[in-house]
Amino acid sequence: MKILLIGDIVGRAGRRAVRELLPDIEEEHNIDFTIANAENSAGGFGITKKIAEELFDYGIDCLTMGNHTWKNKNIYKFIDSEPRLIRPLNFAPGIPGRGYSSFTKNGRRIITANLIGQIYIGPFDSPFRTIDKHLDSLQLDSDILLVDFHAEATGEKGAMGRYLDGKVDCVFGTHTHVQTNDADILPEGTAFISDLGMTGAIDSILGMKPDTIIKKHLTGLPTKFDVGTGSVRLSGAVYDHKENKIYTINKTYNQDE
Numbered sequence: 466m467k468i469l470l471i472g473d474i475v476g477r478a479g480r481r482a483v484r485e486l487l488p489d490i491e492e493e494h495n496i497d498f499t500i501a502n503a504e505n506s507a508g509g510f511g512i513t514k515k516i517a518e519e520l521f522d523y524g525i526d527c528l529t530m531g532n533h534t535w536k537n538k539n540i541y542k543f544i545d546s547e548p549r550l551i552r553p554l555n556f557a558p559g560i561p562g563r564g565y566s567s568f569t570k571n572g573r574r575i576i577t578a579n580l581i582g583q584i585y586i587g588p589f590d591s592p593f594r595t596i597d598k599h600l601d602s603l604q605l606d607s608d609i610l611l612v613d614f615h616a617e618a619t620g621e622k623g624a625m626g627r628y629l630d631g632k633v634d635c636v637f638g639t640h641t642h643v644q645t646n647d648a649d650i651l652p653e654g655t656a657f658i659s660d661l662g663m664t665g666a667i668d669s670i671l672g673m674k675p676d677t678i679i680k681k682h683l684t685g686l687p688t689k690f691d692v693g694t695g696s697v698r699l700s701g702a703v704y705d706h707k708e709n710k711i712y713t714i715n716k717t718y719n720q721d722e
């Protein structure tokens with residue numbers, strides 16, 4: 466079983482990267498199951514029903530979210546009825562959506578869980594104590610258990626990797642939009658990477674047009690960020706469950722809009 470993990474898809478450019486590059490990547494790497502972080506897929510912030518459906522149509526099996534989950538208000542209308550879309554499990558109890566979901570692929574039960582960090586990202590319940598509460602049943606109900614840890618600080622991500630080492634199959638980080646060079650198998654056998662990176666415009670700052678970001682830093686005024694355009698890149702990792710390997714991938718699609 467080979468699982469493709471796609472880093473934060475940013476806006477139209479990110480969706481174009483998925484559309485143009487995913488078929489080749491899935492074929493080249495013999496991918497059985499694909500997970501992508503989609504918290505930035507609609508105009509850079511949040512997700513809509515239409516965009517979730519578009520991403521599923523491109524061949525993505527499971528979408529995870531993060532700190533931008535609620536940016537598009539219409540998510541409340543569909544998040545409860547879309548089991549392939551998950552949001553962090555350690556959000557407050559009782560709110561819409563689900564923090565993990567199970568899938569069956571080639572006769573194997575895959576569970577993806579989504580957690581969010583606490584350092585430099587917001588006040589959320591402890592992702593460590595939250596996953597603890599669910600771990601026994603998640604292990605029991607799955608053959609392959611994967612965790613998207615959506616967090617800012619690499620130290621917190623590293624701690625989650627080691628905390629879940631030997632308890633889940635793979636912990637992959639999202640949110641920073643910058644791919645890390647630490648994909649590895651931890652001592653107890655869990656595959657880990659701090660951050661998958663970003664899927665979107667290459668000529669950008671974290672997926673958004675550089676001038677709008679620089680203006681914000683120069684002036685401190687509220688600034689509308691625009692999604693980058695031009696050539697795009699899909700960044701992520703491949704987790705090979707059978708071989709217990711994880712390696713990063715980066716594929717570029719050159720086309721001017």
Ligand SMILES: [Fe+2]
Pocket residue numbers: 504531532533615639640641
């Ligand atoms: Fe994020």
Ligand SMILES: [Fe+2]
Pocket residue numbers: 473504505531640641642
């Ligand atoms: Fe993001």
